[in-house]
Amino acid sequence: MKASVGGYARAVDLRHALDLLAQGDGMARVLAGGQSLVAAMNMRLSSGDLLVDINHIAALKxxxxxxxxxxxxxxxxxxxxxxxxxxxxxxxxxxxxxxxxxxxxxxxxxxxxxxxxxxxxxxxxxxxxxxxxxxxxxxxxxxxxxxxxxxxxxxxxxxxxxxxxxxxxxxxxVAEEGEGQVIHELARRIGDYALAGLCVVRRKAGHRIVCISVGTHPELATAAMDKLDAGDVAGAVAALRDALDPPSDTQASAAYRRHLAGVLLERAIADLNGESA
Ligand SMILES: Cc1cc2nc3c(=O)[nH]c(=O)nc-3n(C[C@H](O)[C@H](O)[C@H](O)COP(=O)(O)OP(=O)(O)OC[C@H]3O[C@@H](n4cnc5c(N)ncnc54)[C@H](O)[C@@H]3O)c2cc1C
The missing domain is CATH 3.30.465.10 (Uridine Diphospho-n-acetylenolpyruvylglucosamine Reductase; domain 3)
Known part of the structure; x- marks a missing residue:
């Protein structure tokens, strides 16, 4: 199926893009890389859109x-x-x-x-x-x-x-001296969206943990962060699994995603500590 486009306009600068969006009467959509928007339009999840192309706006680069x-x-x-x-x-x-x-x-x-x-x-x-x-x-x-x-x-x-x-x-x-930043995930094939994943940042002020694919939107895993700050890795893994309410779908069950998140946290900590295989 092909997209049903309501129009296309190439913005020359940010002001122009904002004016075009304002003229769109609720149908204007920002077109950046198009990798998600055009796919959605081809599936007719959206139609009649006026595409406002921002790719030539130097101020956004x-x-x-x-x-x-x-x-x-x-x-x-x-x-x-x-x-x-x-x-x-x-x-x-x-x-x-x-x-x-x-x-x-x-x-x-x-x-x-x-x-x-x-x-x-x-x-x-x-x-x-x-x-x-x-x-x-x-x-x-x-x-x-x-x-x-x-x-x-x-x-x-x-x-x-x-x-x-x-x-x-x-x-x-900017990362402070000695800051650790790691991301770990599991996907069925390289390049697929993750079944579950997480990022861990280790700063002097403490750890920041955010999961991928296990909730509706990114959120800090605060209970697990507190445990990690106290040096309790097993407690952090348990707290993370407790806090998550992941979706079940054709790719993975909620229980599997919850289990994976804990495994990935253990791997991330080993990575931060320089202990990963
Ligand atoms: C086959 C496939 C596999 C993919 N796999 C992954 C993956 O594993 N991991 C991953 O993270 N992503 C994945 N993506 C998504 C990819 O990273 C997209 O590039 C990204 O999600 C959207 O960026 P875009 O610049 O293409 O945005 P577009 O498709 O142009 O826009 C996406 C949405 O954001 C809006 N928008 C875009 N830019 C702006 C802006 N500056 N201001 C306001 N609104 C804006 C658009 O109006 C639209 O609603 C995949 C995409 C495809 C097609």
């Missing part, structure tokens, strides 16, 4: 260090996240995550802003940005807003983005 924070433009492609030297140095979790996302063709087009706006509970970047305590920057009809990652994701494919807003960038604290 690039990775910069600003003091003790790293700013990553919304249009940064997954393949660029994989190779950017600032990201490798200051947010290695994002670089590691790209190894687990889909395939080269999708990574060449997909954008980090698109992945966050799409908010698939099985996607890696939403969990990573919460584990890294990032800030999501958006602009829209009512002006610019900064939304903590902890508030941004609200449900399955749901975020705090309002009608007519564009996610412009994310920013996050």
């Amino acid at each position: 690039g990775v910069t260090r600003e003091g003790d924070r790293l700013r990553i433009g919304a249009l940064t492609r997954h393949a660029e996240v994989a190779t950017d030297t600032l990201i490798a140095q200051h947010a290695p979790l994002l670089r590691k995550a790209t190894d687990l996302i889909a395939h080269a063709a999708i990574r060449n087009r997909g954008t980090i802003g698109g992945a966050l706006a799409h908010a698939d509970p099985a996607a890696e970047f939403p969990a990573c940005v919460l584990a890294l305590d990032a800030m999501v920057h958006v602009d829209g009809p009512d002006g610019a807003r900064d939304i903590p990652a902890a508030d941004f994701f609200t449900g399955v494919f749901e975020t705090m983005l309002r009608e007519g807003e564009i996610l412009t960038a994310l920013s996050l604290p």
Whole structure:
């Protein structure tokens, strides 16, 4: 089946894109990498959309260090996240995550802003940005807003983005000396969405754990984090399994996902401690 498109407009800058979205009468959609949006349109999950192409907006591109924070433009492609030297140095979790996302063709087009706006509970970047305590920057009809990652994701494919807003960038604290950042997941085949996964960030202030594919949206696993901060790995695994309420589907049962999350946490801790095989 082919998509039923209501129109296409290429925005030249952010103001132009916001004006086009405002004129769309509720039917305008931001087109970034198109890897999720066009697939949804081809399945007629959405039709009559006016596509507002943001791919040529220079202000949405690039990775910069600003003091003790790293700013990553919304249009940064997954393949660029994989190779950017600032990201490798200051947010290695994002670089590691790209190894687990889909395939080269999708990574060449997909954008980090698109992945966050799409908010698939099985996607890696939403969990990573919460584990890294990032800030999501958006602009829209009512002006610019900064939304903590902890508030941004609200449900399955749901975020705090309002009608007519564009996610412009994310920013996050650069990794401190000795910080550990790891991501572990299990998928049926390389490049598939994970049956379950998790990110762990170890900072002086404590651990941050966020799971993938075991809930409606990324959330901090606070009970497990407290146990890990106290050095109780077995307690953290038990607390994580207790706290999760994963879905059952044709890929995996809830019980299997809950079990996997605990195993992955053990692997992540071994990885952080330099003990993994
Ligand atoms: C076969 C396949 C396998 C995949 N496997 C994985 C995987 O294993 N892990 C994973 O994480 N992802 C996976 N993806 C998704 C991929 O990473 C997408 O690139 C990503 O989810 C969406 O990014 P995009 O730039 O293509 O966004 P688009 O498809 O262009 O947009 C997605 C949604 O976000 C909105 N949007 C996009 N950018 C913005 C913005 N800046 N501001 C406001 N709204 C915006 C769009 O309007 C649309 O609603 C897969 C995709 C495919 C097709």
